[in-house]
Structures are given as C-alpha cells and as structure tokens.
Amino acid sequence: MFDPERSYPYRRVGDHSSLTTNRKHVEHLTIYQFNTEKYPYLIEVERYPCQIYVFKFYRRIHKKNKQRFNLMTNEGKCSRIVGTCFSIFLSIYEKNPLASFGFLGAHTIDTQQQVVEPKNETRRFVVYRQAVQNYFGMNTFAHFSNPENSIYLAISNKNKDVANIAEMANTMIEQLLDL
Amino acid sequence: MGKLTTPFNHKKDVSINVASVRPANTTKGHLAKVSAEEIKARRVAAYRYLLP
Numbered sequence: 001m002f003d004p005e006r007s008y009p010y011r012r013v014g015d016h017s018s019l020t021t022n023r024k025h026v027e028h029l030t031i032y033q034f035n036t037e038k039y040p041y042l043i044e045v046e047r048y049p050c051q052i053y054v055f056k057f058y059r060r061i062h063k064k065n066k067q068r069f070n071l072m073t074n075e076g077k078c079s080r081i082v083g084t085c086f087s088i089f090l091s092i093y094e095k096n097p098l099a100s101f102g103f104l105g106a107h108t109i110d111t112q113q114q115v116v117e118p119k120n121e122t123r124r125f126v127v128y129r130q131a132v133q134n135y136f137g138m139n140t141f142a143h144f145s146n147p148e149n150s151i152y153l154a155i156s157n158k159n160k161d162v163a164n165i166a167e168m169a170n171t172m173i174e175q176l177l178d179l
Numbered sequence: 180m181g182k183l184t185t186p187f188n189h190k191k192d193v194s195i196n197v198a199s200v201r202p203a204n205t206t207k208g209h210l211a212k213v214s215a216e217e218i219k220a221r222r223v224a225a226y227r228y229l230l231p
Contacts, residue, residue, distance in 0.1 A: 004229065090229060133218050134226040141230070143213040153210060170210050 001079045002131040004087035008080060010034040010043070025049065025172050033060065034084055036077045043085060045092075048172060050165045052153065053092055054102040055085045069106035082131050097158045100165070101136065103128050105150040125150035144169070149177060 014031035021029045028047040033040060040060040047053055062068035093099045105125025107117040117123065129145065129152050136143075141154035142162045153169055155162050 001226070086229060093230070130221065130223075133213075133222050135229045137228040137231040138215055138218060139231045140228075143218060144210040145213050146210045148209075151210065166210050166212070173210065 002083045002086060002135060004083045004090060006080055007084035007087040008034040008036060010084055010088065013042070021046075024176060032088060036075060036081070038075055039073065041081065043088065045088060048102075048169075050100070050159070050168060051096060051098045051156070052100045052102050052165070052169060053089065054104070055089065056104075057081060057085065067109050069104075070109040072108055072110060078127065079131075082128065086131075086135060093156070098156050100153060100155040100159070101132065101141070102151070102153040102169075103132075105129075105152075107150070119150060121147045122150045125152065128152065142166075146173065149173065 010032045011034075012030060013033045014029070016029040016031075018027050023029065023046065025048050026046045027049065030045045030047075032043040032045065034043070035041070041057055042060050042063065043055060043057040045053055045055055056069060058065075058068040058071070059073055062071055065071070089099070089101050105122040105128050107119045107122045108124075109116050125147070132152060132154055133143065136154050140157055142157055144153045144155065144166050145151070146153075151173060153166070155165050155169075159165055
C-alpha cells in the first residue's frame, strides 16, 4: 500500500543549510517536489543532530500557509505520497546507514467544516505509524513513539547509542514544542 | 475566528477556539520505546519489510 515502488517521481528543488533555514536544531533542509495526478506537492526533509531526518509534506499551493501541514487535500493519494517519503528516506539510508526516520502527524484543521483535531494520537500519526511499522523492521530500527504529541521516531540500530539519541530527541522535542 | 467543534474525540463535545488552539493534552509527552510485542500485534504481516 505504501510501497515506494508506487511512489511518485520526485526531484530535489531546494537545499538549505542551518544558516538559511533559521529553524531551531535543523542542520540541513532539503526540499523535494513531486506531482500527483492533480497537484504538485513539496516534501521538506529536515536533518536534525544525530542524523535524524524528519519528513513533512504539503501541497505546493499551501507553501506560505502557516497551517500547511494541518490541511486536508482530500485527494485520496496518501499511500503513494507516504511511499514517496519512504523512497526518499531509502535513498538517504543507502548513503548513510546511521540515518533515522521521524515524523509528526499534524492535527487536522478544517476551517470549512469548522473542525479541529486534538494533537494527541492524530489520524495522520496513526496511519503513518502503521506504515512505518509495516515496512521498517526491528532489526534495522529501534522504534520510539510519543502519542501525546503524535511523534514517531525510528532510530537506526547502526548507531551505537540508540538510547542516548532517543533521550537527545526528547530534549529537542521539548524545546521545539515548548512543553 | 468562530468556535470549532471536534468530531474526532467522541468522548465529549468540546468547543475549541481555533485562534487559541492548544494540544488536547496538557501533559508533557515523552518518546518511549515501542515494544516488540506492540509492533508485532499492530503490524500487518502481509507487507514485506523495506528494511528488515
């Protein structure tokens, strides 16, 4: 279902260092673009310390929208889009086996329907978690989750200090979410 | 912006003001290791691993 073999063709459209991203803790930001049958999308891949790569995607038209991660496109292409993220991560992992995969399942805000979803265990988090657990095994990754904030992190077992990386990630999450 | 209701949590009908929306939980979340049992229970075996 989320198979990268069915991923959309993508291309890199942006590279930013920590100086130009101006995002806390982000060491590098790479932006990819792909097109579904209907819309162009952007995937932002943020590299955090300890080779943690966090994937975020949204419709290109929402690029300037502060709620771009919270909007539903209702296009019904979630599985292929997530598969595209997996495909990009696999290409990163091939070059860097210490790479870890993370995501935050943003809560949905639908202003037309006048609904807002709580931030804990969001629908996106539940779907992405299922996809990661289906495709990324426990031999290669140690799996960590934070359902209260809908965050998931699969840390590469090639790292010697997996527990320390998880602890460091916790500290970063606290700072980023201002908990 | 007007009041929004949440249909996602059916426990109670909560009105939320979008302008001041905060996480439903106010507890401090923490990354915790997912146990092998939990992953095995949730995993759909029909899917093959991309990485084992």
